[in-house]
Amino acid sequence: MKLLIADGLSPDGQKILKEAGIDFDIQHYELDELIRVIPGYEGILVRSATNVPKEVIDAGKNLRLIARGGAGIDNIDHKYAKSLGIPVLNTPAANSHSVAELVLAHLFALARFIPQANITMREGKWEKKAYAKGIELAGKTLGIIGFGKIGQIVTRLAIGIGMQVKVYDVIEVKTDLNIRIVSLEELYQTSDFISLHVPKQPQPLIGEKELAMMKKGVYIINCARGNIVAEKALLAALNSGQVGGAGLDVYAEEPTTNFDLIRHPRVSCTPHTGASTIEAQDRVGVEIAEKIVTTLKG
Numbered sequence: 001m002k003l004l005i006a007d008g009l010s011p012d013g014q015k016i017l018k019e020a021g022i023d024f025d026i027q028h029y030e031l032d033e034l035i036r037v038i039p040g041y042e043g044i045l046v047r048s049a050t051n052v053p054k055e056v057i058d059a060g061k062n063l064r065l066i067a068r069g070g071a072g073i074d075n076i077d078h079k080y081a082k083s084l085g086i087p088v089l090n091t092p093a094a095n096s097h098s099v100a101e102l103v104l105a106h107l108f109a110l111a112r113f114i115p116q117a118n119i120t121m122r123e124g125k126w127e128k129k130a131y132a133k134g135i136e137l138a139g140k141t142l143g144i145i146g147f148g149k150i151g152q153i154v155t156r157l158a159i160g161i162g163m164q165v166k167v168y169d170v171i172e173v174k175t176d177l178n179i180r181i182v183s184l185e186e187l188y189q190t191s192d193f194i195s196l197h198v199p200k201q202p203q204p205l206i207g208e209k210e211l212a213m214m215k216k217g218v219y220i221i222n223c224a225r226g227n228i229v230a231e232k233a234l235l236a237a238l239n240s241g242q243v244g245g246a247g248l249d250v251y252a253e254e255p256t257t258n259f260d261l262i263r264h265p266r267v268s269c270t271p272h273t274g275a276s277t278i279e280a281q282d283r284v285g286v287e288i289a290e291k292i293v294t295t296l297k298g
């Protein structure tokens with residue numbers, strides 16, 4: 001029984017596999033190589049760096065499972081895998097808190113010009129006046145689109161710092177939290193900050209039309225998936241001042257080459273590290289290893 005660990009696994013996760021007698025290789029392959037080596041494995045574990053498209057699944061004649069350490073499984077052709085009876089495992093909740101905290105980090109960073117202040121101070125400048133018009137988050141309205149695992153944690157954290165939270169979801173929202181459930185239109189028109197927590201969408205949820213409906217100077221946070229906010233429209237709105245700032249962890253293409261966007265002075269950017277904390281990786285590693293053992297040995 002052999003497993004390919006394509007994008008790494010925490011030491012605790014490796015220990016669980018070893019104790020269960022599951023042999024594994026830790027090696028990242030580009031697509032062509034992956035197609036060549038995959039017949040030698042009964043399982044493949046990926047994070048976000050490796051894609052598992054149909055060609056890999058077809059080549060993996062001995063595959064008994066595909067595992068993703070993390071939440072989203074959009075880098076795996078999971079529908080095709082399931083149609084062949086190959087289970088696709090993931091860890092939907094293990095990194096939610098880490099992502100939610102990064103959202104808060106971007107909120108604070110944008111409200112107080114932290115990215116730009118860092119850059120200019122390192123250049124030897126003391127631009128105290130330029131950064132004197134920061135705003136407090138307390139009392140501001142945060143619009144949350146997608147009230148799932150991450151959206152709910154962001155809501156709790158935001159309430160904790162004194163923000164008012166308005167929520168929109170396509171499904172009925174049931175919660176004891178002190179929030180307002182609103183239409184998308186109301187959320188756009190009344191939020192000072194908008195944070196997106198929906199799955200990958202076939203087309204951008206927020207483009208030129210939606211940005212134009214928002215309050216002037218709105219701040220947009222996207223730590224969900226890159227295609228959810230149209231980058232061209234976002235850049236235009238940053239340039240016009242319609243959007244006051246954007247906190248981005250995910251991009252239409254990764255690694256992104258949209259330097260006009262990420263170098264914009266009103267952008268706080270991270271390279272898709274929402275889930276990348278020591279705690280989340282440990283949790284992900286243990287949880288996915290346990291699921292692999294249960295599936296392969298069960």
Ligand SMILES: NC(=O)c1ccc[n+]([C@@H]2O[C@H](COP(=O)([O-])OP(=O)(O)OC[C@H]3O[C@@H](n4cnc5c(N)ncnc54)[C@H](O)[C@@H]3O)[C@@H](O)[C@H]2O)c1
Pocket residue numbers: 071072092095096099145146147148149150151168169170171197198199200205223224225249250272273274275276
């Ligand atoms: N930045 C990162 O590293 C990172 C890490 C983990 C997850 N994510 C992403 O965060 C997002 C949210 O993850 P989650 O675990 O909270 O997901 P979840 O499935 O728990 O919640 C998603 C919510 O979005 C709602 N939704 C779906 N389509 C919608 C739409 N068009 N409008 C409004 N609501 C809609 C769903 O009903 C659901 O309540 C996903 O895109 C996920 O891939 C990013």
